[in-house]
Amino acid sequence: MHGSLLKASKVALCYLILHTYCFAQAPLDIKLGMSTALSGPAQAIGSQLKAGANIYFEQLNQNGGIKGAKVDLLVLDDGYEPRRTVNNTRYFIYEQKVDALFSFMGTPTISAIRPLLEHSQTSLLMPFSGADFLRNDRAIKVFNLRASYFDEAAEQINYLVNERKHTNIALFIQADEFGITLEKSLTQLLASKGLSPSIITRFRRNSSNVDKALRKIKASRATAVALIGTYQPLAKFINRAQLKGVKADYTSVSFASSNELLARIKSSQLLMITEVVPNPFKCSSRLCNEFRVHTAEYPNIKIDHVLFEGYLNAVVFSKAAQQCPVNFDDQCILDKLSLMLEHDADLQELFNLESGKKKLPVFRSYSS
Structure with missing residues (x-):
């Protein structure tokens, strides 16, 4: 108007x-x-x-x-x-x-x-x-x-629980509306399978302060971590986890930018990223x-x-x-x-x- x-x-x-x-x-x-x-x-x-x-x-x-x-x-x-x-x-x-x-x-x-x-x-x-x-x-x-993020979360829980057989899954969440949205979806979907997150940790948007969350997740002995954030803190978390001896599978939603995230990861541990468009190369x-x-x-x-x-x-x-x-x-x-x-x-x-x-x-x- x-x-x-x-x-x-x-x-x-x-x-x-x-x-x-x-x-x-x-x-x-x-x-x-x-x-x-x-x-x-x-x-x-x-x-x-x-x-x-x-x-x-x-x-x-x-x-x-x-x-x-x-x-x-x-x-x-x-x-x-x-x-x-x-x-x-x-x-x-x-x-x-x-x-x-x-x-x-x-x-x-x-x-x-x-x-x-x-x-x-x-x-x-x-x-x-x-x-x-x-x-x-x-x-x-x-x-x-x-x-939707709910659809991406459903794909991740299917992958982690049904395909990879994980039951001890931690959440590493950006502390804002983005993180809250995904935390709600992931928790709801885990509950539908009789599970709950082993631990939920958070970090501040536009920061890469991941050490406190990493210590908590390591102590939880989680075998998988659902990551919600942008590429820099997520890459830092995965790389630091590798150095600290944490062995886990990881997932991330499309917002992180798979190309930027994968380019920064030095770890050999498995990461699955949900995408909302097909692979433009293939x-x-x-x-x-x-x-x-x-x-x-x-x-x-x-x-x-x-x-x-x-x-x-x-x-x-x-x-x-x-x-x-x-x-x-x-x-x-x-x-x-x-x-x-x-x-x-x-x-x-x-x-x-x-x-x-x-x-x-x-x-x-x-x-x-």
């Missing part, structure tokens, strides 16, 4: 010479706002997410955009800190008057902007989070293009092939799951926008996005979905 009257008044210009002739303006550019971590210990995640989206949008704009409208992706750094995300969001909504918010990164950061989302009714599209409230809060307008669908062709034009950009997710977010947004009126229509975009997984052949092929189904799958990566 913000700026809608102004936009409507600019759709056509009328010039009067005896008769009225109306000359349609060029379509208004589509302005998207993205707040993500471009600095701090989680910056590799935000940088890759931004780069993936830009790869697609740049090539889209070079080829005429969306019905002649260019996509203008405004990106601000929040360092994965909620206070900065709130400031960035206010700027996007009230000063830049963006059409939508796009690919915001992180559960604690997005949780902090819920009042702004509710008040402004600005859409949040493809957030980089699997939090429950992004699926259940009817007061905000959101579209998710990733499996998948064979049309979207995978197009992604590899497009990224080949950017030799300095590192290909990984996060880059691919950012790219897919841009692809899916653009597919929906192509089906809507020339000038941005918020409700039309949301309506088209809601049907995408059920009816878009490219996405059904990518995620191996049956026609009419839209439950997104969970994939896996391993340390070896």
Whole structure:
């Protein structure tokens, strides 16, 4: 609704010479706002997410955009800190008057902007989070293009309990909304199998102070640890555990960034990471092939799951926008996005979905 009257008044210009002739303006550019971590210990995640989206949008704009409208992706750094995300969001909504918010990164950061989302009714599209409230809060307008954290947790508990036969499982949790969300899911899923965490330890967001938690987990004699956090503290924990003689299997959710996490691990112990997109090096669908062709034009950009997710977010947004009126229509975009997984052949092929189904799958990566 913000700026809608102004936009409507600019759709056509009328010039009067005896008769009225109306000359349609060029379509208004589509302005998207993205707040993500471009600095701090989680910056590799935000940088890759931004780069993936830009790869697609740049090539889209070079080829005429969306019905002649260019996509203008405004990106601000929040360092994965909620206070900065709130400031960035206010700027996007009230000063830049963006059409939508796009690919915001992180559960604690997005949780902090819920009042702004509710008040402004600005859409949040493809957030980089699997939090429950992004699926259940009817007061905000959101579209998710990733499996939920509950789905990722279910895959991890299936792996640890059913496949690896662990019964003594510890939780190493980032102490914020992200950690709380996963702790709740993991605990609930363990309970469904008659188990409970052997110990729950926590560490502060954007820190790598893992030693106290490691001592507690070692004392618990856990044979497996479910890790919830970003790549730096998780890698440090696994490496220090190896040095301290802890022998365990590990799991992590997709948010950690598997490429960054695996690159930092020196341990030979097994780590399974749940993913929300298929392996961009190995998948064979049309979207995978197009992604590899497009990224080949950017030799300095590192290909990984996060880059691919950012790219897919841009692809899916653009597919929906192509089906809507020339000038941005918020409700039309949301309506088209809601049907995408059920009816878009490219996405059904990518995620191996049956026609009419839209439950997104969970994939896996391993340390070896």
